[in-house]
Amino acid sequence: MGIVLGIESSCDETAAALVDSERRILAQRIASQDAEHAPYGGVVPEIAARAHADRLAPLIEATLADAGMTLADVDAIAATAGPGLIGGVMVGLVTAKALAMASDKPLIAINHLEGHALSPRLADASLQYPYLLLLVSGGHCQILLVEGVGRYTRLATTIDDALGEAFDKTAKILGLGYPGGPAVERLARSGNPKAVPLPRPLVGSGEVHFSFAGLKSAVLRAKQAAAHSDADIAASFQQAAIDCVIDRSRIALGSAKNPTALVVAGGVAANQAMRGALEALAAQHGLPFVAPPMALCTDNAAMIAWAGIERLGQSDPLDLAARPRWPLDPDAAPVRGAGVKA
Numbered sequence: 001m002g003i004v005l006g007i008e009s010s011c012d013e014t015a016a017a018l019v020d021s022e023r024r025i026l027a028q029r030i031a032s033q034d035a036e037h038a039p040y041g042g043v044v045p046e047i048a049a050r051a052h053a054d055r056l057a058p059l060i061e062a063t064l065a066d067a068g069m070t071l072a073d074v075d076a077i078a079a080t081a082g083p084g085l086i087g088g089v090m091v092g093l094v095t096a097k098a099l100a101m102a103s104d105k106p107l108i109a110i111n112h113l114e115g116h117a118l119s120p121r122l123a124d125a126s127l128q129y130p131y132l133l134l135l136v137s138g139g140h141c142q143i144l145l146v147e148g149v150g151r152y153t154r155l156a157t158t159i160d161d162a163l164g165e166a167f168d169k170t171a172k173i174l175g176l177g178y179p180g181g182p183a184v185e186r187l188a189r190s191g192n193p194k195a196v197p198l199p200r201p202l203v204g205s206g207e208v209h210f211s212f213a214g215l216k217s218a219v220l221r222a223k224q225a226a227a228h229s230d231a232d233i234a235a236s237f238q239q240a241a242i243d244c245v246i247d248r249s250r251i252a253l254g255s256a257k258n259p260t261a262l263v264v265a266g267g268v269a270a271n272q273a274m275r276g277a278l279e280a281l282a283a284q285h286g287l288p289f290v291a292p293p294m295a296l297c298t299d300n301a302a303m304i305a306w307a308g309i310e311r312l313g314q315s316d317p318l319d320l321a322a323r324p325r326w327p328l329d330p331d332a333a334p335v336r337g338a339g340v341k342a
Contacts, residue, residue, distance in 0.1 A: 006305025010084025049087030078308025
């Protein structure tokens with residue numbers, strides 16, 4: 001049985017976790033930075049990096065203590081090596097390198113997106129390859145065919161904003177504070193999703209890629225017009241976003257070869273309305289719908305540790321560089337706009 005210590009610091013969550021090969025989360029701790037970034041309405045990279053540097057070492061020590069373990073009990077140390085805010089990624093990766101060197105344990109560099117992509121397998125042992133994955137977070141919005149560890153075929157990406165970014169910007173427009181996604185979802189529950197005639201960018205066009213910039217701009221115009229309540233705007237935005245996701249997911253399901261399941265992961269996967277719509281879509285195609293538990297949707301170290309378990313036996317060099325960009329499918333054809341980043 002293998003045990004991996006996972007470290008995550010790619011954005012604004014400082015996290016450490018211990019996971020074993022039997023899919024047990026032995027211990028995990030997450031230090032949120034919401035209070036630090038709330039006054040700015042979003043993540044400030046400099047503040048995030050400093051907070052990681054202050055919190056990570058004691059967080060790792062406490063996580064090991066929670067499990068009654070030391071580094072001697074660990075088989076490998078896995079850390080996010082990208083993509084993400086480079087300052088934070090460097091803090092976590094350098095810490096992992098130091099621990100690996102001091103304990104003579106292998107270092108496993110994990111792509112943060114792969115952590116999300118494999119996280120449903122941590123919670124669901126029955127999930128088999130290949131599965132169709134909708135990866136939706138603050139920085140990424142992609143559809144991938146997951147064929148195995150390190151084997152990803154990107155079917156779609158965003159040409160401008162990621163879906164989580166659109167949720168956060170909508171929250172900022174409505175004055176809901178940070179983090180925005182959960183706040184929009186809460187407010188949407190009391191609104192009418194048909195009240196505001198918002199656009200569904202590219203829906204019905206046959207385009208597989210996503211676009212949310214126009215939807216975000218329409219939310220701003222709706223707010224400035226002051227003709228609808230904030231709850232109605234939030235509900236209408238959320239429904240428009242769901243309609244876009246379902247449209248693209250349906251196209252991807254039509255082109256994917258024999259997927260075993262429709263899977264969603266990433267921070268936006270915590271949205272209950274989004275989950276419900278995706279579950280209905282999966283049922284229409286005769287597929288199971290799989291989503292990780294809420295705690296594994298947002299950034300966390302358990303998913304990084306699990307990706308390390310999936311890659312156990314691998315060892316990366318201690319001079320490995322942190323990567324602000326790191327596509328899961330480097331051979332995917334470039335797309336217009338921001339899609340080049342994915």
